[in-house]
Every structure is written in C-alpha cells, then in structure tokens.
Amino acid sequence: MYTFVSFTVAELFEKVWQTPMIKLAHDIGVSDVAVAKACRKTGIPLPGRGHWAKPEKHRQRKPKPPQVEGKVRFQVLDRGTPPAKPGTDLNSTIVRRTIEAPYQLTEPHALVSRWLKSAKTSKLKDGHLDYGGKRVLNGMISSTLIERCAILFDALIKESEVEGYSWKINAEGKTIVTVNDEPxxxxxxERLDKHPIPPPPPPKRRPGAPWEPNFMSPRSPQFEWASTGELTFQIEARMDYGERKNWKDTKTAPLEKKLSSILAGLSSASVSIKVLREKEEARDREWAEDERRRFERARTTETQRRLRLSLVKHTERWERAERLRAFIKAVEDRLTITPLADQEMAQAWIDWAHKQANVLDPTQGNLALITTLDVELESWFSGPHYGQVEKGWWSE
Structure with missing residues (x-):
C-alpha cells in the first residue's frame, strides 16, 4: 500500500543541501530523479556535479532558499503495512493490487454502454467526437479509439466502485467521480496532430487567354486533425500544489498498465482537494475578519468626523446668534440715548430681531439633538471617502 511523505519547500531545501541526493532519495523511499524533479518544480537549486566529492571548504556555497510556500509530497510504498494473510479480515487491511484492463469488453458498465452507443453514432468536430450535448462519459477521442476508451472506462469504473468510489454524469455533462465524499x-x-491543408492549385489558363485576377483564391487557413492514439487520463480539479492529475500513454507503459496508479491518484486527489478547500476557507475567514475590522475602523472614523462637523456647525450658529444679540443690545443702548419718534416701531423691531437670534441659536431648540452621539450612516457606506479630504479644526 502506498503512503505519502511531505516536506515544506524550506525543509526540502535544507535536506538537499545537507544530504547527498542518492541517500536523501533512499531515506524518503523514492528515486533521485523524483527528488530532482520535485526540486525543479518548486525552484529549489541543486548542488552541482561532484559537490559532495569535494572537501567541505571547496564546496559550493549554499544559496538562498526559494521564497515559495507550500508542500512537496512524495508517494512511497508503505513497507510497514504487511499484506493480508489468508483467513484474516480483508476490511481491516487493504492492499492495492495491480490492475490491468482486459483485452476485450465484456458485460460493460451501464455508463460505458450508454457512452459506447453515443460514440458510435457521433460525428467528428476538430478531430474529437461530438456527442451533441448528450450526458455521457467525457471521452475526447477520435473514432479510432472508441473500443480502447470503452475498455479503459469500464475497467476504471468497475475497479473503483469496488473501493467505494461512485461515478455519475452531472447536469453540465461532466464525468464526476466521488471519492471520500469529494466529487x-x-x-x-486523445492528443491529436494538427496538419494544414494546402490550398487547391490555381486553374490552368488557356493559351492566349488574358490574365484575370482571381478574387476568390484568398481564404483562411484550413487544417485537418490526425489521430495519434496517445491517451491521457485527467483530473479536472483544483488541488494542492504538486498533486498529480495527469496520466499519459508512454512508450514503456500505456494507460492500461497504470490503472492502479490512477485509482491511487484519485484517492490522493480527494485529500488534496479537501486540504486546499480548507486552506481557502480559512483564508476567506481571515479576509472577512480583516474586512470587518477595517469597516469598523472606517465606521468609527466617519462617525467621529460627522460628530465634529455637527459640533462646529452648532458652534458657528451659536456664535452668529450671539453676534446678533450683541448688535441688538447695541441698538437698544443707542435708542436710550437718542430715542426715535415712533418707539413702538423700534420695540417691535427689537422683539423681531431677538426672535431671529433665537431661531439661529441651537441652544434654544432641542438640546437632545445637540448632545447625542448617535450617528446613522447610509446603507451604502462601505469605507473611507476617496475624494478630497475635508479640512476642519482638527486637520493637521
């Protein structure tokens, strides 16, 4: 059975520069090629050739570690889990066996039968079968690989269902595999080769006929697609960094011999999808908390700004009312020195002027409106004002 060994990028960098590559790969349980490939993907520089054969003082100086976050995972054989003995409980110990696709399709799965029926009647579009929007298995292949694709799908579905996986076609027409409750x-x-189609030769001109331009000859480039027979099994999902999601035909091993690796990869991908989702959810919660604190700060700042504006406004109204009263008092003092002939008219003006000063004076009205600290912000308020900053008494 396989298990996973993971390191952070910083940890793997330190190990690469502390231990020779062959010994490090042996300790992990993988090949030195796999370790070197993982280092290249994450940007970890490797020691040069003959680095460990030199004396320590003549070795290359260790560079700075890459500024990359994340983890590097290696799939290794779990040698600490022995295979199940005859007569033991198979549910307690699960050992993944080697799975190979059969040479002939017999008793196909219901999903495979439905896909096979649609594939045999589908036309080609850009080299691949066009199912016309039918909800069938997602096989982007040419017509030459229908039988092989059906055998691969059938073997994968049947073997995976034994391990508890489930397959379905969703409303969007995608093939969904659910592993550990993770769809x-x-x-x-299939990889196709694209070849340009040369334009047709120009028509021959009769001897002695005048030359005439052919305005119909320019055309957009035409292409044809040729089958290569090379298949790739792909997992279309966002996963944690470094997780495998593609299995391809190679010269030494076709997909038929990689079914065990694909099933193990589906299980590993389900864990990686969950880990990535939990990371994103934690990041979203952190962002939401930061946004809440920012909004509260902006709300407090805006409330303070509006309270100050109200205080200045009331102060200015009170000062104007006091100036009016001072002016009215000066008029009254002057009238005692030089009275008018019509004293009643003068007194009427004084009474009217006092009323106007009282209207302007905020202390003559509802004092609860002046002394309140409650400020009701608009429903669309979302943060600080991005226009020109207003200058007031408290501006620097």
Missing part, C-alpha cells in the same frame, strides 16, 4: 471531474483525452 471531481475526470476525462479521457
């Missing part, structure tokens, strides 16, 4: 989209895709 993920998968597909089989």
């Amino acid at each position: 993920m989209a998968v597909r089989l895709m």
